[in-house]
Amino acid sequence: MKKLKLQIQISVDGYIADSQGRTDWMIWNWGPTWTWDDPLQKYFIDLHATIDTVLPSRKMAAEGFIDHWARVASNPGDPQYPFAKAITAAHKVVFTKTLSQSVWENTSLAKGNLAEEINTLKKQDGKDMIVYGGASFVSSLIAAGLIDEFHLFVNPVALGSGLSIFKDPGYKRDLTLVASQSYDCGMAVLTYVPAKGKQ
Structure with a gap:
């Protein structure tokens, strides 16, 4: 069965944006300019080699996520090309209640129940899935117990307040740390899975 992976950048105190939405x-x-060091870039690229489906939030898709990476994927000389190529080649599924048809290439719309739609996708053959979205969309996936791996890219900054993906999940999340790595650029990557028997 496919896994649904979350890769997201956060502050050390757990926020994905500050209180004004800035990142x-x-x-x-x-x-x-890709300001991560080479080993972190490789981790990021290797992570996306394990997926064939991307779940961008409707807002992120509308703001140009799909089109942006398609443009980068047209330039093999760009250092972000391997990631952009993986994103562009992957099937995209945008969850929406308002759009009637997709305006993006290689993209379909999901308009049904979130958990039912994602569990149907998980049963399909192929590689894993990865989600990109804002706090609200990601929080809804966490609350529904749909994330199978959390790849938290921790920036060396504390914000004090802001947008959190763990806001009001409805219940406590028990996670198991399966990997951790620090990088010369100042980042750390913490990889968690849901604790067994705690979903």
């Missing part, structure tokens, strides 16, 4: 505190914020 300029991240070491790399999807800009053209």
